[in-house]
Amino acid sequence: MRNPFIAGSWVRGDNFFGRSAILRDILEGERHALWVVGARRLGKTSLLKELEYRIQRSRDTPFVPLYWDLQGSGDARRLAESLVGSVEDSETFRRHTDISVEDLESLPVGEMLATLVRRTVRSGWRLLLLVDEAEEFLSVARSDASVLPRLRRVFHKGPDLRTVLTSTRLLSRLQDYPEIATSPFLQGFIPPLYLTPLAPDECQALLARGSFPAEQVETIMDRTANHPFLVQLIASRLFESRDLGATLDQVAADEMVANFFSVDFQTLEEGERAILEEVAREGRLSPRAIAQAAGRSEEALESLIYGLMMLGYLAREEGDYRLGNWFFERWLRRVTAARANAARPL
Template identity: 75%
Template sequence: MRNPFIAGSWVRADNFFGRVGLLREILDGERDALWVVGARRLGKTSLLKELEYRVQQSPQTPFVPLYWDLQGSGDVRGLADGLLGSVEDSEAFRRATDIGVEDLEGLAAADMLTTLVRRTVKSGWRLLLLVDEAEEFLTVARADAAVLPRLRRVFHKGPEVRTVLTSTKRLARIDERSDIATSPFLQGFIPPLYLAPLADDEAQALLARGRFSREETGTIMERTANHPFLLQLIASRLFESRDITSTLDQVAADEMVANFISVDFQTLDQDERTILEGVAREGRRTGRELAQAVGGTEESLEPVLFGLRMMGYLAAEDGAYRVGNWFFERWLRRVSAGRPDAARTV
């Protein structure tokens, strides 16, 4: 039997599990500007690719999808090149809208988007714009902040276009900029939708592919807290080794996993990192204790704790908080122990 698990790459169709409510909210909900926030490797690209796939397979949909990956854009020229590449890569989009790459060459990103919306509507469709790695707007804005209001106008063209941004929560920093005189960039995209770890039934359905024992399935879910990347990685290796203890030890010692956790951790704000390090050292902390540690009130900290819970960094348990999964907690303790101020408790 071929290994059915896919670790480190986006998935869709039969390889995509869960997210039913989120998919329904995006495709059937009333909002035309949506921001999906999730930690690294939690499945943001897979979500967008699944949306693209489902719309392309649906005979009743009012949408035609276009996936736009911003990673590495860097500046306004990079945005335009990336968008042009997205159109070039999607034959289904070009066919549905009767548009050619030559119709868009030389246009700035905002003008190109405007043209795409017009041609989509003229062809009898609504544009479903799927924007991945939206944190890149922060980098682009440092070079040319004026591009953000122009893009925002297109993103909010009402029923003609439904825009879905995916990113880590770093994108929230874009509204802290003081060099943009118009409405905040994320106005209309807030409140965000959170991409959480998989639900238990979703994780069980995924792991059932490996025909693992009930005990093995339970152990994987408990150690990973249903984080999709960790589920897929451990399941893939266990499928080959059939040794749960050895597999967990290997993943825990894997520098690739440590690097993924480290990069993910750096996307968080300082108070969030302080909270997580303290909880990892002490095992469990109450909301009051965490508020005291960061110099705030329980009420002011609640949105922060809510976001950390939704993205799987924290878990609520018996009136207190613990670190969301075993691998993350292990990494946090190792990092905290190596710092000069590690003795400071939260």
């Protein structure tokens, strides 16, 4: 039997599990501008690819989808090039809208996007724009602050266009740019939708592919807190080895996993990282203890802690907070201890 688990790549169709509520919000809700926030490797690209896949196979949808990957699009020119590339890559979009790459190539990105919306509407459709790696808008804002307000005007054209941005928490730093303060880019996209770890039933359905014993399924879910990347990685290796203990040890020591946690951790704000480090040192902390360590009131930390819980960094246990999953806890404790040792005088 072929290994049914896919670790490190986006999935769709039969390989996509869960996310029914957020898919319903995007496809059937009333909002025309949505921002999906998720930690790294939580499935943001898979969510967009599944949306594209479902719409392309639907006979009664009002939308035609266009997937736009912003990775590497750090200025207006590269942003325009990536949008042209998205149109070029989607034969389905070109066929439904009767548009060619030549119609777009000489246009600045804001005008290009407006043209795509007009041509989509003229063809009898609504455009569902699926924007991946939206953190690149930070680089665009640094290079040319005039670009984002122009894009924002197009994004908020109403029912003709539904825009879905996916990113980590980094994108919230756009609010710190005074150049676009008069036209806050994320206004209309907030509050965000959180891409959380998988629900228990979703994770069980995924792990059922491996025909693992119930106690192994329970252990995987407990150690990973249903983080889809970790679940897929462990399940893929366990499917080959059938040795759960060895698999867990290998993943815990894997430098690729450590690098994943390290990069992901840096997407958080300094105050968020400080809270997680304090919880890592103590194992479990009450809301009051977290507030005291942070030097802020419990009320002031409510939204911050809520975000950390939704993204899977924190979990609630008997009124206290602990780190979200066993692998992340091991990594952060190791990093925190190493930093403390390095700071000690010789």
